[in-house]
Amino acid sequence: MSLIVQKFGGSSVADNERIFNVANIITRAYNQGNDIVVVVSAQGDTTDELIEKAVSINPNASRREMDMLLSAGEQMSVALLAMAIEKLGYPVVSLLGWQAGFETTSTYSAARIKRIRTDRIKKELDKKNIVIVAGFQGINRFDDITTLGRGGSDTSAVAIAAAMKADLCQIYTDVEGVYTADPRKVPNAVKLEVISYDEMLELATLGAQVLNNRSVEMAKKYDIELEVLSSLKQSSGTIVKENTNMEKMLISGVAKDCNVARISIIGVPDRPGLAFKVFSLLARKDINVDIIIQSVGREGEKDIAFTVAAGKGDEAVRVLEEHRAVIGETARVIKDEDVAKISIVGAGMESHAGVASTMFEALYDAQINIQMITTSEIKVSVLIDKDDADRAVSAIHSKFFD
Ligand code: ADP
Numbered sequence: 574m575s576l577i578v579q580k581f582g583g584s585s586v587a588d589n590e591r592i593f594n595v596a597n598i599i600t601r602a603y604n605q606g607n608d609i610v611v612v613v614s615a616q617g618d619t620t621d622e623l624i625e626k627a628v629s630i631n632p633n634a635s636r637r638e639m640d641m642l643l644s645a646g647e648q649m650s651v652a653l654l655a656m657a658i659e660k661l662g663y664p665v666v667s668l669l670g671w672q673a674g675f676e677t678t679s680t681y682s683a684a685r686i687k688r689i690r691t692d693r694i695k696k697e698l699d700k701k702n703i704v705i706v707a708g709f710q711g712i713n714r715f716d717d718i719t720t721l722g723r724g725g726s727d728t729s730a731v732a733i734a735a736a737m738k739a740d741l742c743q744i745y746t747d748v749e750g751v752y753t754a755d756p757r758k759v760p761n762a763v764k765l766e767v768i769s770y771d772e773m774l775e776l777a778t779l780g781a782q783v784l785n786n787r788s789v790e791m792a793k794k795y796d797i798e799l800e801v802l803s804s805l806k807q808s809s810g811t812i813v814k815e816n817t818n819m820e821k822m823l824i825s826g827v828a829k830d831c832n833v834a835r836i837s838i839i840g841v842p843d844r845p846g847l848a849f850k851v852f853s854l855l856a857r858k859d860i861n862v863d864i865i866i867q868s869v870g871r872e873g874e875k876d877i878a879f880t881v882a883a884g885k886g887d888e889a890v891r892v893l894e895e896h897r898a899v900i901g902e903t904a905r906v907i908k909d910e911d912v913a914k915i916s917i918v919g920a921g922m923e924s925h926a927g928v929a930s931t932m933f934e935a936l937y938d939a940q941i942n943i944q945m946i947t948t949s950e951i952k953v954s955v956l957i958d959k960d961d962a963d964r965a966v967s968a969i970h971s972k973f974f975d
C-alpha cells in the first residue's frame with residue numbers, strides 16, 4: 574500500500590463531467606489499495622471571476638478580504654468533488670486548508686507554508702477515507718485565512734507530499750506533461766519524459782505556467798519526485814526529479830513571460846554608487862528587479878534600464894521620481910509594458926558554446942529586435958516587443974527542435 578498525493582487543477586474540475594472524470598481517477602487509485610490525499614483548485618475560471626467581482630465592489634480591497642473571498646473557490650470545488658465521490662459509493666471527506674493543518678506566514682495573497690499539522694489528514698486516512706484538501710489556502714497566526722499566490726495549489730500538493738512522506742505526488746492538469754514550449758501555442762512542442770528540478774524551476778519561473786515555481790522549489794528541497802500528467806487522457810506524463818546521470822538535453826524548453834515592465838532612467842549622473850542607490854531604493858520597497866543594463870557613460874551621464882514584474886511598474890516609477898536627489902533633476906524615467914521576456918532553459922548549455930547565438934539567430938531570421946539580454950548557467954533570456962512574443966517562441970523553438 575502506498576500513500577499517493579494527487580493534485581487536480583481548475584480545468585480538470587471545470588464542470589460536472591470533469592468532476593466525475595476526476596472522481597474516477599481517484600477511486601481507481603483507491604481501489605488499488607492506496608491511501609489517497611487529493612488537492613484541488615477552484616473550478617475553471619472561478620478565481621479570476623471572484624477577483625473581478627471584488628474589483629467591481631472595491632478595486633482597493635484589503636488583501637485579507639481578498640483571501641477570504643478567493644479561498645471560497647477552493648471551498649466549492651472540494652465539496653463538489655467529495656459529493657461526486659460519495660455518489661460513486663466511496664468514503665470521502667473534504668477539508669479546507671486550516672482543517673488540513675496548513676499553517677502559513679501572515680502575508681495575505683502571498684503566504685508561505687510554514688508547516689502542516691497532519692494529524693487530521695492521518696486520522697481520516699486511518700478511517701479509510703479519501704481526503705480532499707482545498708489547495709492554495711491556509712491559516713496564519715491571527716487565525717485568518719491566507720492564500721499562497723496564483724497557481725498555489727501545486728505548492729499545497731507538494732507540501733502535503735513532503736509532510737506526509739508520500740510515495741508518489743501526481744500533478745494532473747489539462748496537458749499531458751511538461752513540453753518543450755506551451756503546447757497550446759506551439760503545436761510541434763515535444764513532451765519531455767523527464768526534467769530536472771533546476772530546469773523545471775527555471776522554466777516555471779520564466780513563464781511556463783504548468784507548474785508553480787514554488788512547488789518545484791519545495792519538491793527539490795524535500796526530494797519529492799513529481800509526475801505531471803493529464804486528467805483528460807491516459808498517457809505517461811513528465812517526471813520532475815534530480816537527474817544526476819541523465820544525458821543533459823541542450824535545451825529543455827522555451828518559455829514566455831508577458832508579465833514584465835521595462836523601466837528606463839535616461840541621463841543619470843555617471844558616478845560611483847549610482848546603481849547601489851537606485852537598486853537599494855527599489856529593494857526597500859520590495860520591488861524585485863530582473864534584467865539590468867547600463868549604457869557606457871557619456872559626458873558625465875549614462876542610462877540604466879531594468880525590468881520588474883508588470884504589477885510593480887508604476888510603483889518603481891513613483892519611487893524613482895520621489896528620489897530626484899539620487900537620479901538627478903534632469904533624468905527621465907520611462908515605463909514600457911509592451912514587452913515580453915522570452916527564455917530558453919537547458920542544463921546542456923553549460924557545456925556547449927553557441928546556444929545563445931543560435932537563439933539570437935532565430936530572432937534575427939524572424940526580424941525580431943532584442944532590447945535586453947541576460948544569461949545564467951542554464952538559461953538565456955531576452956526582452957522583446959510584446960507583439961512579437963508568440964512569433965519569437967515559435968521561431969526559437971523551431972531552430973532548436975525541428
Ligand atoms: P492547472 O489548472 O491544472 O493548474 P495551468 O493552467 O496552471 O493548469 O497550467 C497548465 C497550462 O500550462 C497548460 O494548459 C499550458 O497551456 C500551459 N503551459 C505553459 N508552458 C507549458 C509547458 N512548457 N508545458 C506544458 N504546459 C505549459
Ligand code: ASP
Pocket residue numbers: 582583614615620621646708709722723724725726727
Ligand atoms: N485557484 C488558484 C488560482 O487560480 C490556485 C490554483 O489554481 O492553483 O490561482
Ligand code: MG
Pocket residue numbers: 582724727782783784785
Ligand atoms: Mg496551475
